[in-house]
Amino acid sequence: MSRDPFSFNNPYLITRSLYPENQETPIHFIPSNHTPDHLFFRRNHFPYPTLNQSRFWIPIGGSVLNPTIFSNYDLLKLPSKTVNTVLECAGNKRNFFEPNVFGEQWEKGATSMGKWKGVSLGTLFEITGLEKDAKEVIVEGYDYGNRTDLDQIYTYTRSLPLEKALHPDTIIAYEYNDKPIPFKHGFPFRLVVPNWYAMASVKWIKQINIINTTFEGPFQTVDYVYYPKKENDEGSFLVTINNVNSTIQQPLHMEKLETGRHMIKGIAWTGKGEITTVEISTDGGETWSNAAIAHTDGVHDYTWSTWSFDWMVSEKGEFTILSRARDSYDRVQPPNPFWNQKGYGYNAIDQIKVKVE
Known part of the structure; x- marks a missing residue:
């Protein structure tokens, strides 16, 4: 018997930790292409910063010709840019790595999508100018705290290579889904870096500095680095572009179903190009069929793609359902994830089990 899997209208965030607050989006119950702000996943390394008037100014200095302090009013007067994009925590799906890795045990909901304006x-660098030897752009947030591994106080600070910082879709956002950014998501200003994992999209921007060297802060060179070997740090490299990925939203894992027709639904996204195909298997990977991909209102940008597959099941039993996405750069979800010490970038073929009675 078929049913509308999105008839529920009161989903809640899924708590992973309270201090600092880390909460998952109830990804299985998000039917639209814009995640409501109260259901957008929350990822914090430290407690929320205190909000005061100083937060409404952004100084830009370093290797620039004209150091400038931009006010909220200044930003609102400049030409705006709207970007529709997925923001996915680099640790999304960490819980599924084998062997297990330490860190927030995210399942499938450390990813959300919406419309950012800023x-x-x-555009700001056109005003400040850049020195010829400018190499990286450091963005520092107001959130700070003690790192027990280094026994020192740090603010959350990241850098971008100049080329990525200058991409027209890398923005300082002040709105989310046509409203001011909620405080817990970076109000009044946050960086939004499409196609990169969300650790690059620094919240509560405090200041921006351009440097002519390589930034080596701990959130750049200790965290958000792939360490492929368990016993040492050989072969490590930075976490940057989102992997191609997909998630089955409906049915739910371990759900009991009746025989008949069922709609398998989900989302797929990528950090390069766009999703071209999503394949579904209802027999544990022995055979595959193409799902139908919906293109919403002709707006793609950096959004996820919604997909569906009409499944007619007449036999009772247990079934393993798989989803496998491919993008326009021919990147495809692998059978097994790329294991790494810190559990970043999980993108193995998604799977659930259901029982038909």
């Missing part, structure tokens, strides 16, 4: 970072 000013291209490159």
Whole structure:
């Protein structure tokens, strides 16, 4: 018997930790292409910063020709840019790595999507100018705290290579889904970096500095680094572009179903190009069929793609359902994830089990 899997209208965030607050989006119950702000996943390394008037100014300095302090009013007067994009925590699906890795045990909901409005970072650099030897752009947030591994106080700070910082879709956002960014998601200003894992999209921007060297802060060179070997740090490299990925939203894992027709639904996204195919298997990977991909209102940008597959099941029993996405760069979800010490970038073929009675 078929049913509307999105008839529920009161989902809640899924708590992973309270201090600092880390909460998952109830991804299985998000039917639209814009995640409501109260259901957008929350990822914090430290407690929320205190909000005061100083937060409404952004100084830009370092290797620039004209150091400038931009006010909220200044940003609102500049040409705006709207970007529809997925923001996915690098640790999304960490819980599924084998062997297990330490860190927030995210399942499938450390990813959300919506519409961000702001000013291209490159627009601000047109005003400040850049010195010829400019190499990286450091963005520092107001959130801070003690790192027990280093026994020192740090603010959350990241850098971008100049080329990525100058991309017109890399923006300092001040709106989310046509409203001011909620405080817990970076109000009044946050960086939004499409196609990169969300650790790059620094919240509560405090200041921006351009440097002519390589930034080596701990959130750049200790965290958000792939360490492929368990016993040492050989072969490590930075976490940057989102992997191609998919998630089955409905049916739910371990759900009991009746014989008949069922709609298998889900989402797929990528950090390069766009999703071209999503394949579904209802027999544990022995055979595959193409799902139908919906293109919403002709707006793609950096959004996830919604997909569906009409499944007619007449036999009772237990079934393993798989989803496998491919993008326009021919990147495809692998059978097994790329294991790494910190559990970043999980993108193995998604799977659930159901029982038909």
